[in-house]
Amino acid sequence: MDHNEPGGLSAPQLAAMRRSLTNGRGALSRRSVLRASGIGALTVGGLGTLSACGIPPAKREGGATASDDRSAKEKVVNFSNWTEYMDVDEDGKTRPTLTAFTQRTGIRVKYTEDINDNVEFFGKIQPQLAAGQDTGRDLINVTDWLAARMIRLGWVQRLDTSLLPHAFANLSPQFRSPDWDPGRAHSYPWTGISTVIAYNTKATGGKKVDSVTQLLDDPSLKGRVGFLTEMRDTVGMTLLDLGKSPEKFTDADFDEAIGRLQKGVDKKQIRRFTGNDYTSDLDKGDLAACLAWAGDVIQLQTDNPDIQYAIPAPGYITSSDNLLIPAGAGHQRNATRLIDYYYEPPVAARLAAYINFVCPVDGVKAELAKIDPELAGNTLIVPDRAMAAKSHAFRSLTTEEETSYEEKFAKLIGA
Template sequence: MAHHQPESLSPPQLAAIRRSLTSGRAALTRRSLLRAGGAGALAAGGLGTLSACGIPPATRADSGPSDDHSDEEKRLTFSNWTEYMDVSDDGKHRPTLEEFQRRTGITVKYTEDINDNVEFFGKVKPQLAAGKGIDRDLICVTDWMAGRMIRLGWMQKLDPANLPHAYANLSAPFRSPDWDPGRAHSYTWTGIPAVIAYNKKATGGRKVTSISQLLEDPKLKGRVGMLTEMRDTVGLTLLDMGKRPEHCTADDYDAAIARIQKAVDKGHIRRFTGNDYTNDLDKGDLAACVAWAGDLMQLQADNPAIDFAIPDAGYMISTDNLLVPAGARHRKNAERLIDYYYEPKVAAQLAAWINYVCPVDGVREELAKIDKSLAENPLILPDEETAAKAHAFRSLSSKEETAFEDKFATLIGA
């Protein structure tokens, strides 16, 4: 992974180049793999894997301090997604992770073995359902999966005494999701905004700022993309219709599906995509689409024609989250690592590399020391106006999840 980088490039440009070189700016990036928990899983019959029906709760759920061996065993195992940790320019080091180890004496076995939520769930389900450990002290999964694992009793409650920075610095919008009230079991790793992106060359210089334009503007017909992630695509459509995804009813959902279906039937939508929309948007084959903010940071570094809009109606945000599985041997060590990443200086280093929303208050000044443009970017540090437009899709029961995802799969042809 050692690549020579010109010294004149900024940190976000370096980050973009590293990701492009190491993972390819195409379908097999972390974002597409993460979102494989959506329609791709449905197409493969994966929704049954997600259903809580017939899965017993862990017999050692929320295992307490008596099971913890952190004091005598200075180590922990952390499972994360690929390209989700800062890396040195030569690709040989993980600076923030190595600093944690130097500071604490705790050895971290860091593995990038989470490829998608559904796959990971299937991998760990047998052990956790049987009340056994999974040889991991810390995992990172997306909010809807985190909520399911918590409901099943598979994640430990965290000790606030070991999380002073996290408790103090977690940004207000992330403090109490409905799937983990008060953050009893989890802390946010990063926020993932879904907004509108467009290629100014492909639109003739026109801005695209709303879902109404995406679905109805005749000049965009056949050149529109929407995501295979149900919560983002339907959530944005609900917002455009004046509905709040936090409180949507089944009738609201059906109305949003019908609206998107109308655009499909008219040939307005070119296709529903995972992360592979990036190539089509870059080339102009897609004039406009629903997109994930972290991808746009990377795209804009390469193509000045790429721009984005945060709709006046609001945008969707999801989160990836750190949790300690039931049966983990080193909960306290894992909590110390979580807390470390809520120190503003450390959080700034991570945010400068991964380019998603940073959930840590007090990070702006530290991020500006690295790159002022990052500190001013609302896709990394939302200002008050931007933050007020963020919406999260409400948690769904198992029955609702099956019904909603089935309808969405029919819509997108999965």
């Protein structure tokens, strides 16, 4: 690979990529595609789906026993990912970073975009995992709450750190030690997902909106405020506004946040709770301000200069999508090498330039600047220290808490 160009790309490839950021598939937000599916992965219905799958209580600490690894004999890795979550060339078919990985290592990547919803995908692989069988996938990418559940169940391989020199060295401190996988023994983040406040200055009359209190109490915004149908994002941001810690909150704290939001519903301050469809309403001004995902904000700003965002003084919620090697995977070494590859800054920059979500790789900024200086300076993609210091993760939940909290949240949003 030629390290003089980001991700080993030629000058024509770089030019094509820059065009794709505003005109091609790169102009789509993967998180938006995900949110389009409904009110979030763990509604009451989603919990019912998990129960119906026969999943035992997630109380056992995981550490799957190593299966026979065929990596030396079979130069392949089977990778399941979300749609619109990998860099694609102008032809819409070639995936430059995956192609470069194969050219360097001789390992062919069978890449499948078969994850559309966490619960739905888990339903596909749960029977094999429960039976101790190979799922046919060597690498998967799931959201942090599901990653935590799978690790607790013992259905994830422990990673071989000797094969992760770049990942170990370059993982951003912001993502190093989640409470559900201390020290990243089983997982590495693909992207971070930041929840911020977005507002349309034309709709607010030029007013800045920078707090949940303002969203819930400012009379000039009445009936034009949106919150998210993702419980962890909406409740987490409200907890922060109440001076509570999303990392350490109690049942009473959760109920206080729900009560605060209920008042916003009762007095019709909140227009509605949304999935990614807030983007069109915000763009048009039907929503003056709302909770939003940073990747969507970046995309909206490309075409609408009235769209602005704010980080509330108490901070913001960060979640992540994470690479895991399922228990029983047949090509563990190959999968681990692929994880490490995406922690090389030139490769990480290529990916970040395409998907526009928080890059978890330290040292990526200089490489991203070679592709697009504006993106490199965007703290929604490459958080600076001040931005990273304001991030908070919604703590892991027990099975009982998960059921109780989602029921209360579903009642709030009318699901």
